[in-house]
Amino acid sequence: MSERLRSLGLVPFFIQQLADTSVFEERLGRVMSVQRSRTTVACESGERVVELSSALRLSAPIDRPVVGDWIVLDESLSRIERVLDRKSLFKRLGAGSNHEIQPIAANIDTLFIVTSCNEEFKESRLERYLALCAEAGATPVIVLTKADLVDDPGIFVDRARSVQAGVPVETANALDPTTLDGVRAWIDSTSTVALVGSSGVGKSTLLNTLAGHSLAATSGIREQDKKGRHTTTHRELHILPSGGLLIDVPGMRELRVAELDQSIAAVFGDIQLLAAQCRFADCRHETEPGCAVMRAIQENEIDARRLANYRKLMRENALATATLAEKRSQGREFSKMVKEGKRIKQKKAET
Numbered sequence: 001m002s003e004r005l006r007s008l009g010l011v012p013f014f015i016q017q018l019a020d021t022s023v024f025e026e027r028l029g030r031v032m033s034v035q036r037s038r039t040t041v042a043c044e045s046g047e048r049v050v051e052l053s054s055a056l057r058l059s060a061p062i063d064r065p066v067v068g069d070w071i072v073l074d075e076s077l078s079r080i081e082r083v084l085d086r087k088s089l090f091k092r093l094g095a096g097s098n099h100e101i102q103p104i105a106a107n108i109d110t111l112f113i114v115t116s117c118n119e120e121f122k123e124s125r126l127e128r129y130l131a132l133c134a135e136a137g138a139t140p141v142i143v144l145t146k147a148d149l150v151d152d153p154g155i156f157v158d159r160a161r162s163v164q165a166g167v168p169v170e171t172a173n174a175l176d177p178t179t180l181d182g183v184r185a186w187i188d189s190t191s192t193v194a195l196v197g198s199s200g201v202g203k204s205t206l207l208n209t210l211a212g213h214s215l216a217a218t219s220g221i222r223e224q225d226k227k228g229r230h231t232t233t234h235r236e237l238h239i240l241p242s243g244g245l246l247i248d249v250p251g252m253r254e255l256r257v258a259e260l261d262q263s264i265a266a267v268f269g270d271i272q273l274l275a276a277q278c279r280f281a282d283c284r285h286e287t288e289p290g291c292a293v294m295r296a297i298q299e300n301e302i303d304a305r306r307l308a309n310y311r312k313l314m315r316e317n318a319l320a321t322a323t324l325a326e327k328r329s330q331g332r333e334f335s336k337m338v339k340e341g342k343r344i345k346q347k348k349a350e351t
């Protein structure tokens with residue numbers, strides 16, 4: 001395997017998908033960014049802007065190349081012919097009225113869920129990110145930035161630790177490289193880390209400080225509400241000079257969930273465990289007698305916010321999953337109708 005492709009994160013999982021690697025090496029590439037119709041890939045011979053094959057252009061968003069993907073180019077090295085199977089995929093339900101699963105970043109090993117030691121910090125948002133991370137198949141790390149701006153970052157560390165047992169929490173002043181040893185421990189020369197979190201939490205700042213020079217633009221947050229200015233506008237994969245791959249993801253306003261029942265449950269293991277002790281198997285943990293979850297809330301073992309968010313995510317997920325299923329079946333019905341129409345037309349032409 002070439003050194004350059006290895007430093008881009010190429011591992012046997014992808015090579016195994018190619019019948020003859022010696023032919024393919026110069027045609028293999030990794031998607032560094034996708035900006036509208038402009039797709040940039042890095043390959044053995046350097047970076048190039050490429051097109052998509054017509055089949056890929058017409059495919060569903062989830063099947064099109066996304067940042068982090070490993071792809072195979074055509075012989076002229078100007079068009080993506082194939083997207084290799086992904087090791088992991090961070091995705092969400094498209095924002096607004098676009099009811100479609102939108103891929104965010106592919107083939108990530110670790111997800112840095114970045115949040116700040118200020119009003120931006122919300123347990124419910126972390127729970128949402130963690131559920132999406134579990135579904136993606138990546139290892140989550142909560143990174144608490146702006147630890148330099150509070151007297152006691154320990155309060156935020158405790159709050160972050162309470163969100164899901166076992167998830168590592170690292171604190172940082174994203175502007176100061178001497179505070180980043182904890183964060184650095186999660187980065188190695190061949191793995192890929194994606195940075196996600198609200199606008200203004202310091203994702204690009206962290207990237208720049210880890211790199212030792214400016215790779216991405218950053219800008220101040222609004223003082224009155226600590227909100228960011230959506231400085232980063234597209235997702236981009238960066239290679240650190242010391243090795244390691246970081247995907248900087250713009251702050252997302254909406255992070256809707258769909259099709260991830262089990263992954264939500266994984267984040268709320270404590271509630272699941274209690275629910276197993278409820279008297280009724282279909283207990284909704286509202287007013288039912290013998291409800292172990294409500295009892296735990298009364299006894300302050302879990303907080304009401306956490307249960308409310310669990311319910312909210314499960315409800316949102318069920319609704320979105322049903323809508324998606326309906327949309328897909330309508331799509332299938334429609335293509336059946338088109339096929340049937342064609343068949344009748346052909347029959348008529350024959351007679």
Ligand SMILES: Nc1nc2c(ncn2[C@@H]2O[C@H](COP(=O)(O)OP(=O)(O)OP(=O)(O)O)[C@@H](O)[C@H]2O)c(=O)[nH]1
Nearest residue numbers: 146174200202203204205218219220230231232251
């Ligand atoms: N004091 C302090 N300031 C920080 C820290 N991290 C980020 N900042 C500042 O916060 C502001 C926003 O940082 P960015 O890196 O642009 O935030 P971002 O997460 O990339 O935001 P988007 O690109 O909009 O998603 C900048 O002014 C940074 O200097 C930190 O740990 N400590």
Ligand SMILES: [Mg+2]
Nearest residue numbers: 203204231232
């Ligand atoms: Mg940014």
Ligand SMILES: [Zn+2]
Nearest residue numbers: 278283285291
């Ligand atoms: Zn119950």
